[in-house]
Amino acid sequence: MSAAIDYNNAPSAVRAVFDDIKKTRNVPDVNNFWKYLARDPELLKRTWESVKEVMRPGALDPLTKEMLYVAVSVTNGCQYCIASHTAAARKAGMTEAMFGELMAVVGMANETNRLANGYRVPVDAAFEQ
Amino acid sequence: MSAAIDYNNAPSAVRAVFDDIKKTRNVPDVNNFWKYLARDPELLKRTWESVKEVMRPGALDPLTKEMLYVAVSVTNGCQYCIASHTAAARKAGMTEAMFGELMAVVGMANETNRLANGYRVPVDAAFEQ
């Protein structure tokens, strides 16, 4: 079993997804994530279509969405995802100052999440739905 | 040991922090999180001063910062923090459409973080620092 599927040895269903990724993102090749998921063409297709739908501009702009992606990936400690989505956020316009503030918020949120857990703080009535 | 400290039975060091929170946020009372942290006045003071510094407008606007806070809290499953920061994000202008997209990104990021883990995807050379 080869771990990654390259375009040249990919079945046509995989090539179709790769082509759509390259066209949508205007890149010469897909990154490793997609080459590994290509081992399961159905998973590849569903994941790409979901990511494409979720990450397109809407009520939130692409930069905000990429920074949210980084916030989750940093919280989970996913090294691949931190690297790829930090790169994507920079490409979408994240400056070094923005990155610093993003990290500061993510760090502080992870701290206060645990303070709320440890002090067993009950939800204020004003915050109930 | 009482679990929460109210303004009326708080020592002056705690009152000073409570006053600053109320003034900075323009609210009539502090929320439960601060009343519980007040059991340790030094922790209360340091946490508030850090939060105030981190959450003030800078390269990122307050709404973006609150949505990042929600993304982390949802990923960690901190119920208090989800409730309080979702309320704060709405107060800062988050619409229902923005909330839906925020949730969609957080959900997708948590999914693809695990796909990257499970397929053991190596970081692309292009993403290395």
Add this chain to the structure above:
Amino acid sequence: MSAAIDYNNAPSAVRAVFDDIKKTRNVPDVNNFWKYLARDPELLKRTWESVKEVMRPGALDPLTKEMLYVAVSVTNGCQYCIASHTAAARKAGMTEAMFGELMAVVGMANETNRLANGYRVPVDAAFEQ
């Protein structure tokens, strides 16, 4: 299926574990955790024997061990475990000042863990094994 097993309707293998917990901890009844695990007597027995071995005084004293347990439980956001092990730590001598410092360390560690992740800090040669 009843969710919890009380002493009176427990099979003898479960009663033997319950008796050992009560004797070891000098308590009149076991707490809910053990009553739920009793649905699987083998799991109950193995878990109790492991916990008893791990938590007995050794190179670390019981209070330190209970505070470590709280640190993990707060990080994971396990509400039952936070409640039960905070109570156990207080019983083992944790003062309110110790609790405040424990929370402060747990909060700070959760913050700097994410800063290290996000800044992708390489391990110093001096820290390699």
Add this chain to the structure above:
Amino acid sequence: MSAAIDYNNAPSAVRAVFDDIKKTRNVPDVNNFWKYLARDPELLKRTWESVKEVMRPGALDPLTKEMLYVAVSVTNGCQYCIASHTAAARKAGMTEAMFGELMAVVGMANETNRLANGYRVPVDAAFEQ
């Protein structure tokens, strides 16, 4: 302090555990996990005996158990555990198609876990115990 303990320089209590692992699993040597845990012979022995008891065939077959182990390890992002238990699952009969579906379920569960958190969905009465 050497980080790993090899059979040749292991005390007899460690050798006894190593021998039982090799015999139970029919392998010529133990994998690194056990060589590192051997630094604490009591921890080594208890962990191996628990793993042996938990992973033996019962109401669930060994392949299902290994896939559950992979699901947890991927969710936690434990690189060593992902590598070792994916190998064990393949040895127990996991095909590439099964692996793809395992990853798909793990990814989806991590996504919907966060959607349930973020939308603060109350448990249906029908799901209460």
Add this chain to the structure above:
Amino acid sequence: MSAAIDYNNAPSAVRAVFDDIKKTRNVPDVNNFWKYLARDPELLKRTWESVKEVMRPGALDPLTKEMLYVAVSVTNGCQYCIASHTAAARKAGMTEAMFGELMAVVGMANETNRLANGYRVPVDAAFEQ
């Protein structure tokens, strides 16, 4: 803003998804998760279609898939998801003995994940892809 959308006050796009869930699962009503997601019809539709595709019988049977879902949800501590997928697993045939073994594996995996982290165990060459 109402937190949950019931069939009677749902727009037609939401009703179509609800109808498909009820038909596919042969249930009289959808559970709360879908009623909350219905606040964002696009998210509802994409999530349901992904879940339906992922959870249908394939190389893995529905019971195995539901137990994997429980393993992830328990690891993440998502209370709603633990309740709903444990119920689904029981409906798919999970016995009390199976549940006990599932919990035992999930518990052990969460333990050994941390032992591998803490002892900083390097991946064996035999486990490399």
Add this chain to the structure above:
Amino acid sequence: MSAAIDYNNAPSAVRAVFDDIKKTRNVPDVNNFWKYLARDPELLKRTWESVKEVMRPGALDPLTKEMLYVAVSVTNGCQYCIASHTAAARKAGMTEAMFGELMAVVGMANETNRLANGYRVPVDAAFEQ
């Protein structure tokens, strides 16, 4: 953008923090964590001042605090933090026997956290605040 800031090319605000770290810890150079955070001088300063305040001797001694830091870092799977705080704990007096017991408690807590989650154990009245 260079990823790490060395003393020689650091602005004076960063040098002041580096000097305080070196003096407080009596070390010839700061470790990589601080060199990376130095990309955001305000984050560097606030993080160092918080860490200095939190980790100084108080109701808990420095060794206990470092072991708590390790417990959190191992639970989160932060490789950098595990390496740096294990080294710090050893410097503060952690013996190999203490390390073994620390790991045993962390492993057990991560296991029983999930058993409590999966069995959905309600908090005993005696543990309520």
